[in-house]
Amino acid sequence: MGRKILLEKADIPGIRSYDVYRHHGGYSYVEKALKEMNPSTILREVTRSGLRGRGGAGFPTGLKWSFLDRKTFKPRYLVCNADESEPGTFKDRYLMEYIPHLLIEGLIISSFALGVRTCYIYVRGEFKNLIGILQKAINEAYEHGFLGENILETGCPIDIIVHPGGGAYICGEETALLESLEGKRGNPRIKPPFPAYKGLYGCPTLVNNVETLAAVGPIIHMGGESYAAIGKGKSTGTKLISACGNIKNPGVYEIELGLPVEDFIYSEDYCGGIKNGKRMKAVVPGGSSVPILPAELILRTANGEKRLMTYESMEEGGFDSGTMLGSGGFIVYDEDACIVRNTLNFTRFYHHESCGQCSPCREGTGWMEKILHRIEHGKGKMSDIDLLYSIAGKIEGNTICPLGDAAAWPVASAIRHFRNEFEYHVEYPEKIKNINHGSLIQHPASSIQYR
Amino acid sequence: MSGNLIDHRLKVKENVNVAFSAETLEKVHMLIKRYPEGRQKSALLPVLHIAQEELGGYLSVDVMDYVASLLDIQPIEVYEVATFYSMFFLEKVGKYVFEVCHTGPCAICGGEEIIEYLKKKLEINIGETTPDGMFTLRTVECLGACGYAPVMQVNTDFHEFLTPQKIDDLLEDLRNKANEEKPESSKWVGKFF
Numbered sequence: 030m031g032r033k034i035l036l037e038k039a040d041i042p043g044i045r046s047y048d049v050y051r052h053h054g055g056y057s058y059v060e061k062a063l064k065e066m067n068p069s070t071i072l073r074e075v076t077r078s079g080l081r082g083r084g085g086a087g088f089p090t091g092l093k094w095s096f097l098d099r100k101t102f103k104p105r106y107l108v109c110n111a112d113e114s115e116p117g118t119f120k121d122r123y124l125m126e127y128i129p130h131l132l133i134e135g136l137i138i139s140s141f142a143l144g145v146r147t148c149y150i151y152v153r154g155e156f157k158n159l160i161g162i163l164q165k166a167i168n169e170a171y172e173h174g175f176l177g178e179n180i181l182e183t184g185c186p187i188d189i190i191v192h193p194g195g196g197a198y199i200c201g202e203e204t205a206l207l208e209s210l211e212g213k214r215g216n217p218r219i220k221p222p223f224p225a226y227k228g229l230y231g232c233p234t235l236v237n238n239v240e241t242l243a244a245v246g247p248i249i250h251m252g253g254e255s256y257a258a259i260g261k262g263k264s265t266g267t268k269l270i271s272a273c274g275n276i277k278n279p280g281v282y283e284i285e286l287g288l289p290v291e292d293f294i295y296s297e298d299y300c301g302g303i304k305n306g307k308r309m310k311a312v313v314p315g316g317s318s319v320p321i322l323p324a325e326l327i328l329r330t331a332n333g334e335k336r337l338m339t340y341e342s343m344e345e346g347g348f349d350s351g352t353m354l355g356s357g358g359f360i361v362y363d364e365d366a367c368i369v370r371n372t373l374n375f376t377r378f379y380h381h382e383s384c385g386q387c388s389p390c391r392e393g394t395g396w397m398e399k400i401l402h403r404i405e406h407g408k409g410k411m412s413d414i415d416l417l418y419s420i421a422g423k424i425e426g427n428t429i430c431p432l433g434d435a436a437a438w439p440v441a442s443a444i445r446h447f448r449n450e451f452e453y454h455v456e457y458p459e460k461i462k463n464i465n466h467g468s469l470i471q472h473p474a475s476s477i478q479y480r
Numbered sequence: 481m482s483g484n485l486i487d488h489r490l491k492v493k494e495n496v497n498v499a500f501s502a503e504t505l506e507k508v509h510m511l512i513k514r515y516p517e518g519r520q521k522s523a524l525l526p527v528l529h530i531a532q533e534e535l536g537g538y539l540s541v542d543v544m545d546y547v548a549s550l551l552d553i554q555p556i557e558v559y560e561v562a563t564f565y566s567m568f569f570l571e572k573v574g575k576y577v578f579e580v581c582h583t584g585p586c587a588i589c590g591g592e593e594i595i596e597y598l599k600k601k602l603e604i605n606i607g608e609t610t611p612d613g614m615f616t617l618r619t620v621e622c623l624g625a626c627g628y629a630p631v632m633q634v635n636t637d638f639h640e641f642l643t644p645q646k647i648d649d650l651l652e653d654l655r656n657k658a659n660e661e662k663p664e665s666s667k668w669v670g671k672f673f
Binding site for chain 1: 514528529551560583588620622623626627628629638671
């Protein structure tokens with residue numbers, strides 16, 4: 030198994046409490062950052078580490094931090110995005126549940142580096158119990174002088190406020206999240222202005238994912254260069270991958286970026302292979318929004334090279350034969366899964382979660398759902414398949430926020446790689462009446478991985 | 481399409497008096513003060529969660545108007561938010577709301593069968609409440625617990641790796657403790673402090 034940085038101490042009994050966390054060296058990252066470093070040296074280390082946004086976009090964190098408007102006299106805000114709702118993704122929940130103080134350390138160091146006084150953690154409302162866990166950890170940090178007016182007698186004041194969402198996937202988009210935090214509907218804002226200039230309450234704001242901020246402490250501890258030495262190329266460090274679907278060992282795994290996908294799926298240290306002796310049909314490796322790939326393309330790129338768990342390797346081949354690392358929500362499908370049914374399911378999700386602001390997304394997701402429903406229930410026409418593909422193309426890139434793209438990509442990629450399944454549904458409506466009809470569909474031998 | 485149509489229409493205002501207990505009200509005011517001056521509207525989502533739980537299990541127009549008065553905002557500002565977010569109910573629900581995830585990863589791990597089982601067991605359809613007012617059945621989109629599929633929430637408590645047997649046990653357990661008072665620590669208002 031690879032090196033663990035975020036979850037290194039997660040298995041220690043009682044690590045959720047301050048006392049145990051402190052006993053195992055906790056809050057030494059904050060002590061180092063606030064006593065031995067200054068905001069610019071922290072920013073330098075984060076930039077050197079090559080850390081990239083772990084929420085899905087993979088944008089370099091140091092660069093994002095450098096955009097924050099430091100010239101204004103307005104207060105600056107840091108917002109931790111804990112609105113984890115991407116289907117397949119449950120890594121942030123795990124991190125916050127088991128080792129909440131690691132996130133709080135990251136928030137304190139980041140706030141200090143960015144000159145932030147008030148920091149918000151926006152947690153999805155369904156994680157009510159997690160809100161209690163975080164609040165308890167924050168209370169403990171206040172008690173021991175790591176939060177408040179004068180942290181560690183350095184004169185630096187930082188407050189952390191936990192804020193609940195109300196059940197809306199769109200609030201994971203950073204500008205929708207800010208609207209929601211202001212007590213409004215989660216309608217994404219047009220960019221520019223970017224939140225780094227005009228974010229929460231019109232003030233400069235930085236929004237980062239839980240896992241990104243949790244990595245800041247260890248980076249400060251080990252130094253940016255040592256962190257960057259882990260991983261491969263521009264995919265540095267470790268990443269939490271939440272694996273689910275038809276695998277033997279679903280769960281959250283910390284991997285060193287660069288691990289071959291095949292090892293991740295079949296190694297007993299990770300997914301442990303496919304459940305019930307079945308074979309693998311397809312994988313959605315980065316949360317429901319990223320393109321689905323058939324077994325042969327997730328294991329090897331179109332060039333025949335081993336595909337790796339890195340941002341670059343996942344994207345190898347573009348949308349023709351590649352996908353994205355995304356949020357690390359790794360969904361594995363066995364040979365019995367029906368890709369049409371799954372695509373309908375995801376499309377229903379995006380239709381339900383569309384905020385309704387942009388017509389292409391609001392109307393397009395609804396039409397895609399209707400057409401997919403028709404195909405899945407044996408009432409489709411051959412021309413529907415191309416119609417679907419064309420609607421997806423008309424949503425993509427034509428909306429304020431990326432939810433439109435996120436709704437279009439699963440549909441387009443499912444048709445690109447599994448067109449035969451769509452055709453089968455249209456040709457044999459009587460055979461797909463049972464909901465578990467996925468196993469009936471004949472595949473070209475190569476697209477199912479024998480193992 | 482989803483079989484889970486949410487009624488976005490507001491009900492008629494009944495002009496009944498609703499108010500938090502003095503204890504809760506004090507905490508609500510503390511919550512509001514966490515946000516910058518003049519930005520008290522930011523406390524809307526947390527206060528709505530508390531209101532839904534403490535004032536009847538759903539957000540009636542009277543409750544929403546009360547929340548608006550606490551935050552010194554217009555009632556419409558509360559209505560537009562309450563109708564947007566899926567965790568808020570605009571009409572009466574059962575004592576226990578079963579929210580079963582039916583998104584991709586849960587669906588391929590038996591989530592659809594669990595929904596069918598619950599429908600049969602409770603003898604209601606999705607979106608309905610049992611005649612005794614005990615259980616409401618809803619389907620929800622991804623609960624962010626895909627590795628523990630199939631998953632459902634019962635009043636925001638997670639139940640994971642569901643099987644028919646687990647559901648039978650849970651139903652019996654909930655029926656037995658239906659009259660027990662919920663401990664303060666498991667309520668929304670307890671989570672923020």
